[in-house]
Amino acid sequence: MPVSKKEISPCPIDAMLSVIDGRWKGTILWRLSNGPMRTSELRRSIPEMTERMLIRHLQELVRDGIVLRKQESSVPPCVRYSISKYGWTLVPVLEVICAWGRNHLRRACAAGRTAEN
Amino acid sequence: MPVSKKEISPCPIDAMLSVIDGRWKGTILWRLSNGPMRTSELRRSIPEMTERMLIRHLQELVRDGIVLRKQESSVPPCVRYSISKYGWTLVPVLEVICAWGRNHLRRACAAGRTAEN
DNA sequence: GTTCGTACTGACAAAGGTGTCAGTAGGGAG
DNA sequence: CTCCCTACTGACACCTTTGTCAGTACGAAC
Numbered sequence: 001m002p003v004s005k006k007e008i009s010p011c012p013i014d015a016m017l018s019v020i021d022g023r024w025k026g027t028i029l030w031r032l033s034n035g036p037m038r039t040s041e042l043r044r045s046i047p048e049m050t051e052r053m054l055i056r057h058l059q060e061l062v063r064d065g066i067v068l069r070k071q072e073s074s075v076p077p078c079v080r081y082s083i084s085k086y087g088w089t090l091v092p093v094l095e096v097i098c099a100w101g102r103n104h105l106r107r108a109c110a111a112g113r114t115a116e117n
Numbered sequence: 118m119p120v121s122k123k124e125i126s127p128c129p130i131d132a133m134l135s136v137i138d139g140r141w142k143g144t145i146l147w148r149l150s151n152g153p154m155r156t157s158e159l160r161r162s163i164p165e166m167t168e169r170m171l172i173r174h175l176q177e178l179v180r181d182g183i184v185l186r187k188q189e190s191s192v193p194p195c196v197r198y199s200i201s202k203y204g205w206t207l208v209p210v211l212e213v214i215c216a217w218g219r220n221h222l223r224r225a226c227a228a229g230r231t232a233e234n
Numbered sequence: 235g236t237t238c239g240t241a242c243t244g245a246c247a248a249a250g251g252t253g254t255c256a257g258t259a260g261g262g263a264g
Numbered sequence: 265c266t267c268c269c270t271a272c273t274g275a276c277a278c279c280t281t282t283g284t285c286a287g288t289a290c291g292a293a294c
Contacts, residue, residue, distance in 0.1 A: 010222070011143065011144070011218075012214075012215045012216075012217075012218030012219040012221070012222060013137075013143040013147075013211060013214055013215050013218055014143060014218070015218040015219075015221050015222050015225075016214045016215070016217050016218030016221060017134070017137070017138070017143075017214070017218075019221065020130075020134070021134070021138070026128065026130040026131065026134075027128070030130075065224075086224075089217070089220075090217065092213075093213055093214060093217045094130060096210055096213045096214075097129075097130055097133045097134070097210060097214070098129045098130050098133070099129075100129075100133050100206070100207065100210045101128075101129030101130055101131070101132040101133030101134075102129040102132075103206075104129075104132050104133060104136065105127070105129060105132050107182075107203075108132075
């Protein structure tokens with residue numbers, strides 16, 4: 001089930017990126033940062049994403065210890081995902097990334113190709 | 118010349134990741150953070166990377182305004198790359214990423230699979 | 235008794251990033 | 265005259281990630 005970089009690189013930047021990297025992981029984490037959600041809730045909240053991808057990403061996030069999976073084995077199965085205590089240490093990092101990205105987008109929009117510096 | 122995500126996503130996290138993402142970009146930036154370097158110097162300093170990849174990544178970094186290309190048109194061509202003023206705004210972000218990654222690697226090594234939470 | 239919903243899996247095709255290989259120009263060394 | 269060095273390009277194969285499609289179990293609703 002390949003979703004992110006296969007082997008664990010000793011480079012810390014790569015290590016961090018391998019956790020975040022994956023087409024929808026950022027979005028999933030973003031949704032979960034508002035509180036626990038069921039699989040189907042998550043899927044419906046990101047319509048462009050397929051269920052297959054959701055599950056593959058969730059499994060990786062769980063494997064990496066970022067997300068917690070809690071199953072109430074009722075008969076229509078009910079699984080709830082939430083950000084783990086460890087996962088919360090990731091959130092400030094995402095915020096830094098997000099801040100830079102926002103600035104980058106502004107720059108990309110504003111300057112078609114003006115000042116480089 | 119595909120190296121990173123094709124279309125510009127409106128998501129700031131994706132925007133930032135598209136700048137960093139690429140097998141060798143982190144390493145290249147790391148090397149350049151010690152000062153300007155020639156193409157061949159860079160290539161030799163990262164032996165596992167091919168010249169082709171170096172150049173593709175450098176071109177993207179230049180396109181994104183992170184890296185500056187300075188050509189002295191002497192007869193054996195001499196091109197020097199350096200981190201731009203804008204590129205330096207990225208460095209603290211990389212440091213945050215790196216710090217988290219380092220911690221993550223420690224955790225991954227120490228805990229084969231011990232405490233989750 | 236067929237259909238719906240849940241959370242998932244497996245097989246497979248389509249995209250896209252990465253790597254390999256050869257080739258470019260022009261001066262210097264041998 | 266040939267080879268080496270520089271920085272770079274183009275064609276192409278490979279492999280990983282992404283996406284599509286069908287199928288699983290089980291109970292509840294109709």
